[in-house]
Amino acid sequence: MPTSHSFRHRRTAMPATPTPVTSYPASDPGFAxxxxxxxxxxxxxxIARIKLCYGIDRDSFERDVLMLVxxxxxxxxxxxxxxxxxxxxPGGLLRLGLETAFFSLQGTDAHIFSGRMSISARRQLEPRWRHATFIAGLCCELYRLMSHIIVTDAAxxxxxxxxxxxxxxxATRGSERYFLRWRPQAxxxxxxxxxxxxxxxxxxxxxDLSEGNAVIVPHLLASIGxxxxxxxxxxxxxxxRRSLALVIDRNLVASADRYGSPQYGSHLERYLVDALRRLTSGNSAWIANREKSRLWFGQDGLFLVWPGAAEDVHQLLEADQLAGIPKAPETMLELLLAAGVFEAAAAGRATWSIQPPGAKAPLEAVKLSAPAILLAGIDPPPVALxxxxxxxxAPASAPVAPQTPPSMPPLAPVKSGTQLSLIPPPEPPAESDVRVAPVEETPGSASPEPATTPPSATFAxxxxxxxxxxxxxALAEAVRTLNDGMGPPxxxxVAQGVFVPLEEFGRRGVQPSLAMRALTExxxxxxxxxxxxPTLSREFNGNPTVGIVLDPRCVSGLDLAGFAAPPAEGS
Known part of the structure; x- marks a missing residue:
């Protein structure tokens, strides 16, 4: 019979923590x-599907195709x-190359290569074109071996x-396993x-591909590079390109079903940039610095009129029947900004305002991070303006100052009614006092004037x-009339925003119903x-007028603190 001493001895001999049933390796196992x-x-x-698509005998397939695989x-x-x-x-790059090669080869059945040649010449070149297309699809992502990864052995x-x-x-190193590291910001x-x-x-x-022609190998190398x-x-x-987009899109959809949401869009940069280059080189509306062109090249860089350029890109890629290509200009803009192709104007603002020669008003545009992205290879190269x-x-100039006092009396009675002043209430008296002094002391007080005169706001x-x-x-043109020197506003x-008469849209060739629907959306x-x-009826310029109220956040230059909050739900 065991004694209490023996029980105590057994308890002290037991391990303090239980041994885990499953142990996990503390290091990267690598690839076999x-x-x-x-x-x-x-x-x-x-591979069997590729052989069937090639339609050749077993020996020829082993010699010409399987050797490449x-x-x-x-x-x-x-x-x-x-x-x-x-x-x-693991094995993803192998599968990607094989699938792209298969779909590319399959696509050759619906296309005629070397269409300008004779039938006998095409008969000789057709197998070479198909073989080159298969090679281009197989090796389309081969660059990743050099640019994205670092492979090491155990040593x-x-x-x-x-x-x-x-x-x-x-095999030369005698390694049984190898390890992978991804290059940061590749x-x-x-x-x-x-x-x-x-x-x-x-x-x-x-x-063999270059025999009897001088185009197959250059086109093959151009595609891979x-x-x-x-x-x-x-x-x-x-x-x-069409096959690769299809293969990636299919894989992303399948991965989403199994693993959650994948990173859509990261592979689309190449297609968008390629479309921009094709339009630059072959579309007459994209000739730089031509009247009504999409492309403008100045001393401060290369600009694309946006979203008009995005619409051209979408039409081109839609004709290419590429899978997964974004349709919205906003999505294209986000992808190209993230890829570093475009350069944002400022924090929180992606587009730029440009005024090309002959333009009546500023245009919305995007800026290329480097002009060579689109202009490299264009012969002759465009010349910058x-x-x-x-x-x-333009900043407010001194001659505008004397015009302010006459405009102040109309603002005072308006402010006492329902319409708010564009200038915050505390500022008008101080501003009028300041602006009177420079008028009297113009000869000797040029330096104090810019120090004490606040710059006038620009409304846009x-x-x-x-x-x-x-x-x-149409709306931008109407809003610009709030600025000095732009004619009668x-x-x-008003209390909740900017009142825009509906007739202002009609005067500019826009149906009021269309404008209201677009602004509501x-x-x-x-x-x-x-x-x-959504309409408001009020007196404007002495006449009863029906219009809409624009959210003050949609007009830069306004003091948002001076506007009332929108009415609560159900009020």
Missing amino acids: AVPVEDLLAGEADL RRYAACVHLLPATADNYFSK GEAWPAFLRPLADWL VEARGLGLFALPHVVPPAVMA GIPVYRDHNILDELV PQALEFKP LQAPMRLNPVVRD TVCT ANMLVKPNRNGP
Whole structure:
């Protein structure tokens, strides 16, 4: 029978914490250096579909196609295409290349290459075009090996991606596993894919593709390197871009079903930039500095009239039948700003105001971070205008000061009624006192004047980009009449915002019903009564007038503290 001493001894001998049933590795397990044939065995179904699409015998497929697939698999091995987006699982880059190659090859059946050549010449070149299209699709993302990832073995030795395929390097090192690190803030440099291309495509294949023609290899290299072909239509690249967009979109949808929301849009930058380049090189409305052009090149940079340019881009990409391309100009703008293609005007404001030569009013535009993004390769290159294009409202000048006292008496009685003054109440007397002094002491008091005279506000419309451009232009023109020197004001301030007579839209060729609907959809109106109509009837310029009340936040230069809050729900 055990004694109490033996029980105490057993209790002290037991471990303080239980041993876990499952242990987790504390370090990155990496990827196994599996043979290339094992990689291809996992893609046997897709390879069989590629063979069926090629329609050639087994020996020819082994020699011409499967050889390229093996070499591609030796390069990318089990590497994922992205860190946490599309094709991010092990083997993702291999699958991405095979799927894009398959759909690109499939697309060649509906296109005619070398259409200007004779039938006999086309018969000779057609198989080469199809083979080149397959290669372009297979290697379209090969640049990621150089630009986005760093591969090391267990000893920390880095894989020289420019020198040899990954599988060959692992075999030389005798490594059983390898490890992956993602380069921070990697830049998409598709041209690097040309340096990895010899790992996949041997010189003999290039020689065969170039036999009897001088266009297939240049179009193939242009597609892989992301280089636009300005003087010819690159059908090969068009098929690859369409197939890649389809493959990525399908993968993102499938990933969303399994893992939640993916990062949509991160792969679309290349298509948007490519569309901008194609329009710049081939659309007459995009010739720089021409009247009514979308593109303006000045001393302060290259600008695109927006959202008109976005509409052209959408029409072009819609004709290309690319999957997942955004339709809204706001989405395009966000993507290109995030990618560094466009440069924001200021914090919280993405677009710029420019006034090209001959323009009657400032235009809304976006600014390219570097003109070479669109102008590189244009022959002859556009010449920048001698002046800057950015529109900067002129500061108030001294001669305007004497005009202020006569305008003050009308403001005082208006302020006592329902209409609010554009200038805060405490400022008018002080401003009038200050402005009288410089008029009397003009010869000797030039320096005190700018120090004591507050600058006059500049009133301008601040409308969201989704607002109908016709309505926006008409409303902006009406709001500008609040500024000095713009003629008699056609709008006025009221307790809750800016009163705009409906007839002002009609005078500018815009139907009032269209304007009201567009402004309501853009949430720019303040209803006098939440449950009533959006219109307000009041006396304006001595006549009963029906109009709308614009939210004061939509007009820059107003003192928002001087406006009443909108009526509560149900008031």
